Amino acid sequence: MKVGVIGLQGDVSEHIEATKRAMESLGVFGDVIWLRKPEQLESISAIIIPGGESTTISRLMQKTGLFEPVKKLIEDGLPVMGTCAGLIMLSKEVVGATPEQKFLEVLDVKVNRNAYGRQVDSFEAPVKLSFDDEPFTGVFIRAPRILKLLSDKVKPLAWLENRIVGVEQDNIIGLEFHPELTDDTRIHEYLLEKLL
Numbered sequence: 001m002k003v004g005v006i007g008l009q010g011d012v013s014e015h016i017e018a019t020k021r022a023m024e025s026l027g028v029f030g031d032v033i034w035l036r037k038p039e040q041l042e043s044i045s046a047i048i049i050p051g052g053e054s055t056t057i058s059r060l061m062q063k064t065g066l067f068e069p070v071k072k073l074i075e076d077g078l079p080v081m082g083t084c085a086g087l088i089m090l091s092k093e094v095v096g097a098t099p100e101q102k103f104l105e106v107l108d109v110k111v112n113r114n115a116y117g118r119q120v121d122s123f124e125a126p127v128k129l130s131f132d133d134e135p136f137t138g139v140f141i142r143a144p145r146i147l148k149l150l151s152d153k154v155k156p157l158a159w160l161e162n163r164i165v166g167v168e169q170d171n172i173i174g175l176e177f178h179p180e181l182t183d184d185t186r187i188h189e190y191l192l193e194k195l196l
């Protein structure tokens with residue numbers, strides 16, 4: 001398997017390392033690449049869109065020519081995970097976006113881009129997962145907030161208390177928080193299991 005982390009801005013190396021650890025833990029062989037140009041999409045088996053700054057990621061994806069082919073691959077069923085800014089990039093509706101900001105619009109959720117006030121702009125809290133009983137440490141950094149699920153194709157994947165903070169829609173995973181900033185590889189493994 002070959003996983004590409006969109007490597008234009010944001011916490012790319014952390015996702016690369018977390019994906020490698022997840023491969024090791026599952027006992028599968030594969031490559032994890034720093035994805036910067038459309039030519040590298042050939043033979044890719046999954047994509048990760050990291051956290052960072054969604055305005056910048058959007059602009060650079062358009063500039064490098066990655067935007068359209070990545071959108072098409074996801075629409076055709078390629079497994080993808082977006083964390084934080086990556087979740088914003090995947091969402092169908094975004095509150096608080098700049099007018100020129102373009103999104104992939106593949107995930108049926110409405111998010112608020114800058115939902116948390118200054119005081120609580122970064123925090124860690126235990127998150128409950130849909131596929132495992134053991135709680136996961138959610139690292140939230142100026143996180144977007146999932147306001148609404150827009151179709152019944154979207155299923156909750158993670159909860160913070162009673163609020164949905166992670167979702168799954170067929171091949172697409174979107175998270176408000178940053179699993180790549182913990183040692184826990186369960187969510188990366190969950191993505192990779194879609195390839196096995």
Ligand code: GLN
Nearest residue numbers: 051052053054084085141
């Ligand atoms: N609020 C940021 C944005 O709009 C996302 C923050 C993050 O990815 N840590 O892109």
